[in-house]
Structure formats: C-alpha cells, structure tokens
Amino acid sequence: MTGKLTKMLAVVGLSAAFAAPAFAADGQVLYETKGCAACHGADGNTPTAPIYPKLVGQPVQYLVTQMTDIKSGARNNGMTAVMKPIMANVSEAEIAVLAQWLSEKGE
Ligand code: HEC
Incomplete structure (x- = not known):
C-alpha cells in the first residue's frame, strides 16, 4: 500500500516537473499535449x-x-462548454504561446 502511494506521488511529482517549464515549449507541442487537436484538427x-x-x-x-x-x-455560448474543461489545464502563459503560434500559422 505504502509502496503504491509512493509510486503515485512520484508520478504526480514527475508530471508537475514536466508541466513547470511548459511556457517555454512551443505552440505546436502545447497544442498536441493539451489535446486541442481532438476538436480543432491536427x-x-x-x-x-x-x-x-x-x-x-x-x-x-x-x-x-x-x-x-x-x-x-465569461464566454459561454453554444458549444463553449465542451472546451471549458480543457482550458482549466492551460495557463495564461500557455494561452499566449498557443495564440501566437495559431496566429502565425496563417501567415
Ligand atoms: C472538446 C473539444 C475541444 C477541445 C479539446 C478544444 N476546443 Fe477550442 N473550441 C471548441 C469549441 C466547440 C469552440 C467554439 C465554442 C463556441 O461554440 O462558442 C472552441 C473555441 C475555441 C477558440 C475560439 C475560436 C474563435 O474563433 O472564437 C479558440 C481560440 C480555441 N477553441 C482554442 C483551443 C485550444 C488552443 C485548445 C487546446 C488547449 C482547444 N481549443 C481545445 C472545442 C474544443
């Protein structure tokens, strides 16, 4: 039991360490790892x-x-509800990186 708990804590610790430098990652990596492609396409x-x-x-x-x-x-129209839970896992800094990447992709 204790072993299992330690393992679980180790995994949580690892994912926290992985998430911390996420704002340094580029938009494409964030777009893929946050699951955006499932709805907005690859x-x-x-x-x-x-x-x-x-x-x-x-x-x-x-x-x-x-x-x-x-x-x-604040935005809560028609289909917004399906995306809202995803955004709970996206920080302000990550939003900025994603916005920059998505905008520039069209140029
Ligand atoms: C479960 C499906 C789903 C996922 C996953 C999802 N979205 Fe969305 N997203 C939507 C829907 C549906 C809308 C439109 C909501 C509406 O009808 O108002 C939307 C709207 C948006 C908009 C606003 C577009 C506009 O023109 O107003 C942006 C930007 C956006 N999503 C980016 C993202 C990003 C970046 C991610 C990943 C972090 C993501 N979405 C993940 C479903 C999703």
Missing part, C-alpha cells in the same frame, strides 16, 4: 465537427481573449 484548421471553429490566422489578441474568456466562463 493543424488547427480542420475541426472534427462542423460546429467547431477553425483557429489558424486570427489575430493574436483575439485568440488570447477567446481562450481567456472560455477559461473564466
């Missing part, structure tokens, strides 16, 4: 449902605002 521009948005090439500030508002609950 390239951010091929949504997996007709009602999901394409993300590429929009202004950085717009993307930051939308992700921030979905995370906080």
Whole structure:
C-alpha cells in the first residue's frame, strides 16, 4: 500500500516537473499535449465537427481573449462548454504561446 502511494506521488511529482517549464515549449507541442487537436484538427484548421471553429490566422489578441474568456466562463455560448474543461489545464502563459503560434500559422 505504502509502496503504491509512493509510486503515485512520484508520478504526480514527475508530471508537475514536466508541466513547470511548459511556457517555454512551443505552440505546436502545447497544442498536441493539451489535446486541442481532438476538436480543432491536427493543424488547427480542420475541426472534427462542423460546429467547431477553425483557429489558424486570427489575430493574436483575439485568440488570447477567446481562450481567456472560455477559461473564466465569461464566454459561454453554444458549444463553449465542451472546451471549458480543457482550458482549466492551460495557463495564461500557455494561452499566449498557443495564440501566437495559431496566429502565425496563417501567415
Ligand atoms: C472538446 C473539444 C475541444 C477541445 C479539446 C478544444 N476546443 Fe477550442 N473550441 C471548441 C469549441 C466547440 C469552440 C467554439 C465554442 C463556441 O461554440 O462558442 C472552441 C473555441 C475555441 C477558440 C475560439 C475560436 C474563435 O474563433 O472564437 C479558440 C481560440 C480555441 N477553441 C482554442 C483551443 C485550444 C488552443 C485548445 C487546446 C488547449 C482547444 N481549443 C481545445 C472545442 C474544443
């Protein structure tokens, strides 16, 4: 039992250590590891449902605002609820990196 618990704590510790430098990772890595592709497509521009948005090439500030508002609950229209739990696991710094990457992909 104790051994199992120690193992679990070790895993939690490892993932915390892994998550810490995430803001240094580039947008593509974040996009893949945070699970965005499941809904917005591997390239951010091929949504997996007709009602999901394409993300590429929009202004950085717009993307930051939308992700921030979905995370906080300020944006709460039609399909926002499916994305909100994902954003609980995305920090402000990571939002900035993702927005920059998605915006530049369209240039
Ligand atoms: C479970 C499906 C799902 C996942 C996973 C998901 N999203 Fe979304 N996302 C949506 C939906 C649905 C919307 C549109 C919500 C609405 O109808 O208002 C959306 C909206 C957005 C918007 C706003 C687009 C616009 O034009 O207003 C951005 C930006 C965005 N997502 C980025 C991301 C990023 C980055 C990730 C990964 C961290 C992610 N999403 C993960 C489903 C998802």
